[in-house]
Amino acid sequence: AQSVTQLGSHVSVSEGALVLLRCNYSSSVPPYLFWYVQYPNQGLQLLLKYTTGATLVKGINGFEAEFKKSETSFHLTKPSAHMSDAAEYFCAVSTRGNNRLAFGKGNQVVVIP
Amino acid sequence: ETGVTQTPRHLVMGMTNKKSLKCEQHLGHNAMYWYKQSAKKPLELMFVYNFKEQTENNSVPSRFSPECPNSSHLFLHLHTLQPEDSALYLCASSQETGPNSPLHFGNGTRLTVT
Numbered sequence: 001a002q003s004v005t006q007l008g009s010h011v012s013v014s015e016g017a018l019v020l021l022r023c024n025y026s027s028s029v030p031p032y033l034f035w036y037v038q039y040p041n042q043g044l045q046l047l048l049k050y051t052t053g054a055t056l057v058k059g060i061n062g063f064e065a066e067f068k069k070s071e072t073s074f075h076l077t078k079p080s081a082h083m084s085d086a087a088e089y090f091c092a093v094s095t096r097g098n099n100r101l102a103f104g105k106g107n108q109v110v111v112i113p
Numbered sequence: 114e115t116g117v118t119q120t121p122r123h124l125v126m127g128m129t130n131k132k133s134l135k136c137e138q139h140l141g142h143n144a145m146y147w148y149k150q151s152a153k154k155p156l157e158l159m160f161v162y163n164f165k166e167q168t169e170n171n172s173v174p175s176r177f178s179p180e181c182p183n184s185s186h187l188f189l190h191l192h193t194l195q196p197e198d199s200a201l202y203l204c205a206s207s208q209e210t211g212p213n214s215p216l217h218f219g220n221g222t223r224l225t226v227t
Contacts, residue, residue, distance in 0.1 A: 009153070032212040043117070043203055043218030044156075051212050090156070098210050100169070103156040 002027045002095040006104035014112045019063075019078040021107045023091035026072065033074040034092040034101060035065055044090060050074065061085070086111045116140065117219035119204050125225045126194065134189040134222045136204030142217070144210050145187040147179060150201040150221070162187060163210055194226045 005024045013019050025031055032051045036044040048059025055067040061084075065076045074091060088108045092101040117138045126132050138145065147159040161169035162181040176198075178190040187204055201223050205216040 004155070034215075041220065043119075043205070043220045044216070045218070046215045049212075049215065094212055097212060099207055099212055099214055099216060100158060100161070100210075101156075101216070105153065105155050 002031065002093045002102045004091050004093050004102055004104035006091055006107055008107060009105065010108045010110065012110045012112055013081045015083060016080050019076070019081045019085060019109065021076040021089050021091075021109070023065075023074045023076065023104060024072055025074065025091075025093040027093060027095040029095050032094040032097075033065075033067060034094075035059065035063070035074075035076050036090045036092060036103075037061075038088045038090065038106075040087070047076070047089070081109075081111050083111050083113065085109060117204055117206055117217050119202075119219035119222050121222060122220065123223045123225075125227060126191070127227055128194060128196075130194075131190070131192040133191065134202055134204075134224075136187040136189075136219055138185055138187075138204075138206040138217070138219075140206055140208075140217060142206040142208050143184050144207045144214075145181060145184070146205040146207075146216065147187065147189055148203040148205060148218075150203055152200075156203070160189075161210070168210075191224075194224075196226050199224055199226045 034049045035047040050067045058064045090106045091104040144163045149157045160179045180188040201221045203221045204219045207214040
């Protein structure tokens, strides 16, 4: 079965600094990979996804992620954190060619002024 | 209204009560989902409906009973719940069930079982 590991439930980053959220997955077949963001009192919103093709994927709000098969990773980055980036971020994987996703536990991002 | 709407936003119920959660999507999607979000745990897929037919039940206890009368509406009927069922219940929809069809989530119902 597929699974996702996100280390560090809480991540603090200074405003203007690099945001880096790590995601590692386990899968015996080529995965489809996703990052979702959840703002307070809201549902999840898709940030970006990788299905096939280019391994560097750009998403909304300046985020991007790179699929590295050799490392089984799909880390999320943003060059410069903004206060509005404070939210919870979830990595998810599907290995069955559908959108039945296995989610990680999430990273709560706090942006320090 | 647009997107996926869930009602109520908050619900407190005793273990002997019967209540229902409602989800409505205005996106013209064909698939709808129930997820459970508990603190410090990954989101858990509960049920999947595609074209009103249930295609997945992820070993959910029978005290949770879904209903999908049409592709735009999804209900979750609750009865004799346990305190550990307290969580945020999220509804989602998608155009179809392939990986290129992203999930659109509602804002959830925060359920507290006393």
